[in-house]
Every structure is written in structure tokens, then in C-alpha cells.
Amino acid sequence: MLGMREVVIPGVSWVVGNGQTTRFWADKWLMNTPLREDIIGPAPVGLEEARVCDLWQHGRGWLLENIVPYVAPDIRLRLTAVVVDNITGVRDRLSWGESLDGKFTVKSAYSSLMKDSTPRSNLSRMYDRVWKVIAPERVKIFLWLGVHQVIMTNMERQRRHLSETGICQVCKGGDETIIHILRDCPAMYGIWTRIIPRRKRGTFFTQTLLEWVYDNLGDSGEVDGCPWSTLYAIAVWWGWKWRCGNVFGVNGKCRDRVKFVRDQAGEVIQAHLVEGNSGKSRGRIERMVSWVKPAEGWVKLNTDGASKGNPGLASAGGILRKLDGSWIGGFAVNIGICSAPLAELWGVYYGLYIAWERKITRLELEVDSELVVGFLTTGISDSHPLSFLVRLCYGFISRDWIVRISHVYREANRLADGLANYAFSLPLGFHAFDVCPEIVYSVLVEDKNGAAYPRSIRL
Ligand SMILES: [Zn+2]
Structure with missing residues (x-):
């Protein structure tokens, strides 16, 4: 396929933590129930003891040969949306701090936050x-x-x-x-x-x-x-x-x-x-919205996430473009199964990753999810289920470069959206593109030429 090369990013980090205290089969961490309850066929060796980190290899990812025979396909898809962090040294449970039995579960941490009052x-x-x-x-x-x-x-x-x-x-x-x-x-x-x-x-x-x-x-x-x-x-x-x-x-x-x-x-x-x-006509105004080229000296990154259901099959995509609107680099990720905001955040994360790899020093990041812009600019505590990815994005943003984050309408983010949708047709994982894939090439040209699309905007 035109311009496509597969890349495995070593240690891209899901921060459940380093996986050393969470038991892969016995604890609740990926699903609402321990994975051992969903095992198909004979149980794997080390059922109770195996930790999350035991089934993960730095630079390679999940040791699927030790997992896939025992789980249904949808669990495999969920696993691919998750990676173990052995870079930032975050421990599984300490950041959550609330688990009474000393075992980390996303659900217990989350509901402990909510014990405040309302059921x-x-x-x-x-x-x-x-x-x-x-x-x-x-x-x-x-x-x-x-x-x-x-x-x-x-x-x-x-x-x-x-x-x-x-x-x-x-x-x-x-x-x-x-x-x-x-x-x-x-x-x-x-x-x-x-x-x-x-x-x-x-x-x-x-x-x-x-x-x-x-x-x-x-x-x-x-x-x-x-x-x-x-x-x-x-x-x-x-x-x-x-x-x-x-x-x-x-x-x-x-x-x-x-x-x-x-x-x-x-x-x-x-x-x-x-x-x-006054009906729809007043109070709303129709505006033509188009992708806007980056400022002089800046590179623009547009990212997007897509999901079919929440959670459901999910993907993300993004592109880096220069002043004249031409392609610098892009990517598409077939994530597996995750929530819609998580897919958006994966888009941001991989976008920052490719921008950093290309030694860009001034980056304008545009996302069409106000929620995600909120996460990235207002902050999010460690206890939120999405915090691991927000933290990884911060890890990039706080490096020695300038990253400006802003919200744009979907009409200005069509190329990222196209790449995210394209990802559904690709194998699981991350795919980088040195040149624009044919399937979205027309959008690249339209953006470059300033094509605008109508949007009804609230005054
Ligand atoms: Zn006070």
C-alpha cells in the first residue's frame, strides 16, 4: 500500500502502572470481572499468580501466545487498546490509593471516588x-x-x-x-x-x-x-x-x-x-469552516479518534502538515476496543509521538473533541480511568518544544477523521505514513486549497 510502513513503538505506555502488582487473570482490571471468569478451555498455567507484567514484554507488547488461546476475541481487542508502562515507573495501585484489599481495580478506584454520596x-x-x-x-x-x-x-x-x-x-x-x-x-x-x-x-x-x-x-x-x-x-x-x-x-x-x-x-x-x-434561523449562523494552515514557523497536527459504540471497535488517526498544507507525516491506529474519549486520546498521543520523532519544535495541535481539549488543558487527576493516557500526553507536551492545543470543528478536521476511519480496514496496531494514503488524498488536496464546509454555529 502506498507509503505505508508498520511500526512497533516499544513501551508505549498504558499506565495501569508497571503491572507488577496486578494479577492478570485473578484481578479485575481490564473488564468488570477477573479475566479468569472468561477463560475458554483449560486454564493457563500460573492462573492465580501471573501478573500483568509477566504477560508483557518491553518493546514487544503482549505475549499473545500465552493469552490468545484462553480468551475470546473481544478480550484480545480490548487488550490491544492497553499497554503496560515500564517507562515512567508508575506502580499499579499506589496512584489509586483506595483499594481496601490491596488489589488494584479500575472499578473499585472509580467507585471509591464516587462514595462521596450519590449512588x-x-x-x-x-x-x-x-x-x-x-x-x-x-x-x-x-x-x-x-x-x-x-x-x-x-x-x-x-x-x-x-x-x-x-x-x-x-x-x-x-x-x-x-x-x-x-x-x-x-x-x-x-x-x-x-x-x-x-x-x-x-x-x-x-x-x-x-x-x-x-x-x-x-x-x-x-x-x-x-x-x-x-x-x-x-x-x-x-x-x-x-x-x-x-x-x-x-x-x-x-x-x-x-x-x-x-x-x-x-x-x-x-x-x-x-x-x-425564533426557530433555527436566528441565534444560529451558518459559517463556512475550513482547515487553516499553521502559522509561519509552526507545524500543524490534526488528530481524531473514531469508535463504533462506546466502548466499541475504535481507531485513531492524525497528520502533520506544514505551512503550505502539504503532508509531513501521518498515521492510523486500529486500537481494538475502547471508549470514544480514549480513542481520541490515543490519536493525540500518537500524533505527539510522530511530531516529536520528527524533531518539530513548534506544534499547533487541533482536536475536534472539546472534552479531550478539556482534559489536556484543565487537567485530570490520577484517579480518572483515562488519566494514564492524559499523563502520557502531558509527558510529551512538557518536553522542550512548544505545543498549542485548540479545539476545531469536525469540518476542519476531515483528514484526521478520514485516517481514523481508514484504520478500521488495517491490521491492529499503529501504521505510519510517509506520504498521504490514496484513500484520503482528495481531502488533503481540498484542505490545501482551502475548501470550506458549512456549519451551523450557535451565536
Ligand atoms: Zn479556601
Whole structure:
């Protein structure tokens, strides 16, 4: 096939950790149940004892001859989306810290985070509320990260030994947890007491984080003509923004923050009403969107992930292009089975990998998933199931080069999308292309010529 060569990247790292404490067959780590429960035929030797690292070889990957005879094809596909990290020295369990029986499981770590309050069964309703609130997309994404408890705090930094103290640096009066930042810190407390409706005063400051978010996003009452859920979401968002400004010392002069939050919420609702009352035509505008060439001195990387189901068969792709829009290098990965955000992150990871290998010093990275841009720019805690890959991406981003990350619409990311879809037809694994594969060549030419596609954009 034109320009294709297969590459095995040694030690590309899934950070369950180094696999030394997780038992391959006996622990729950890949699936919701231990793999031994899904064994077909006679059991493998060393069933209880074999560790994840015992079935992985650095530079080669999974020792499939010791795995494949015992598992169904879909488990094999899931394994290919996962790699063992023997580079960064991350241990399996320590980063999770919560497992009572001393055995690492993704599920236990995740549910321990959620023990905070709301039963797991309510989480999907929680997500519904997060995505339904009338608020800008970035606010919803922040709330989503908040309820996943993946926002970086001092307590989190201390736990990771990145900081000596978990105390809030703004008030010095309490542990800097997520609920402290968003609600209890005096910096926010004073604002909340001035805007919460009287009927909420009894519960507002006593709820746990998840109860608090769930309850307030689901509140259909109004405050001065504005839905409380919107005012609440906007206040949470600005509380966080101010906090970041405060902590990093870039906040300007103090203004009337209560008025500011109210005005912001009012504008959001106004825009929403305009859109709602006048059908599709007003409040939305059709824009022509095209791929944009990189700035002088920069190389552009576009990446994308694709999945058929979530989780489901998944792939990723990406390209590096120079100033005139011509091809520098590209890739496609047939991942196996994983979730949609994981596929996106694999795209980013391999894209950074090929860019670094080509000694690029200034890179503009464009991704069409706002969620993934959020992960890469807002941060994610170790406890999140996707943290291993976000951390690997950070590992690249923090090297000695400049990487700018931005979100683009799908219409500007067609070539990466095409490569990701192409990957489904390729063998499992990573495929690098020195020249553009024929199947997506027309998209390359169109992008180069500035071809634009209409997109309905919310004002
Ligand atoms: Zn504080």
C-alpha cells in the first residue's frame, strides 16, 4: 500500500502502572470481572499468580501466545487498546490509593471516588443534568470534570507528592478540596450567600459535592427571571476561573462579582431565548469552516479518534502538515476496543509521538473533541480511568518544544477523521505514513486549497 510502513513503538505506555502488582487473570482490571471468569478451555498455567507484567514484554507488547488461546476475541481487542508502562515507573495501585484489599481495580478506584454520596445508579441522571443545563459548552465540560472529581486541587497535589500541603492557598483555612474551591472557601461563600434563593439555604452548604451539583442543576426555580440552574452553573465556573487567577496571581482589580455572575447568566439566558423563540434561523449562523494552515514557523497536527459504540471497535488517526498544507507525516491506529474519549486520546498521543520523532519544535495541535481539549488543558487527576493516557500526553507536551492545543470543528478536521476511519480496514496496531494514503488524498488536496464546509454555529 502506498507509503505505508508498520511500526512497533516499544513501551508505549498504558499506565495501569508497571503491572507488577496486578494479577492478570485473578484481578479485575481490564473488564468488570477477573479475566479468569472468561477463560475458554483449560486454564493457563500460573492462573492465580501471573501478573500483568509477566504477560508483557518491553518493546514487544503482549505475549499473545500465552493469552490468545484462553480468551475470546473481544478480550484480545480490548487488550490491544492497553499497554503496560515500564517507562515512567508508575506502580499499579499506589496512584489509586483506595483499594481496601490491596488489589488494584479500575472499578473499585472509580467507585471509591464516587462514595462521596450519590449512588452510582444516579450518575447517568447526573450527567443528563450536566449536559442539559442552559450554559456555555465550556461550563458544562467543567461541571462534567467536577462531578468526575478530576479537577486538580492542592489535596490532590499533596496526595501525588507534588505539593507539601493540601491547605487552600487562598484562605489558608481549610483543605483545598473541590467542594472547598467551588463552595466553602470564603472567596466563594460570600458570593453564594448573596445569590442563593432562600429556600435553598438549609441544604446548600451541607450537601456533599455530588448531591450539591445534582440538586442545584436540577432546580427548575427562577431567581430574578433566570433559572437557578444556569445562575448556579455560571457561578461555579467563574468561581473556578477566579480561583485560577488568584492562585496564579493574574486576577485584576476586584469588581462586584455577584453582579458580574448575574449579568453573565442573564446574557446566557437571553441568547438561549433568542434562539428558542425564533426557530433555527436566528441565534444560529451558518459559517463556512475550513482547515487553516499553521502559522509561519509552526507545524500543524490534526488528530481524531473514531469508535463504533462506546466502548466499541475504535481507531485513531492524525497528520502533520506544514505551512503550505502539504503532508509531513501521518498515521492510523486500529486500537481494538475502547471508549470514544480514549480513542481520541490515543490519536493525540500518537500524533505527539510522530511530531516529536520528527524533531518539530513548534506544534499547533487541533482536536475536534472539546472534552479531550478539556482534559489536556484543565487537567485530570490520577484517579480518572483515562488519566494514564492524559499523563502520557502531558509527558510529551512538557518536553522542550512548544505545543498549542485548540479545539476545531469536525469540518476542519476531515483528514484526521478520514485516517481514523481508514484504520478500521488495517491490521491492529499503529501504521505510519510517509506520504498521504490514496484513500484520503482528495481531502488533503481540498484542505490545501482551502475548501470550506458549512456549519451551523450557535451565536
Ligand atoms: Zn479556601
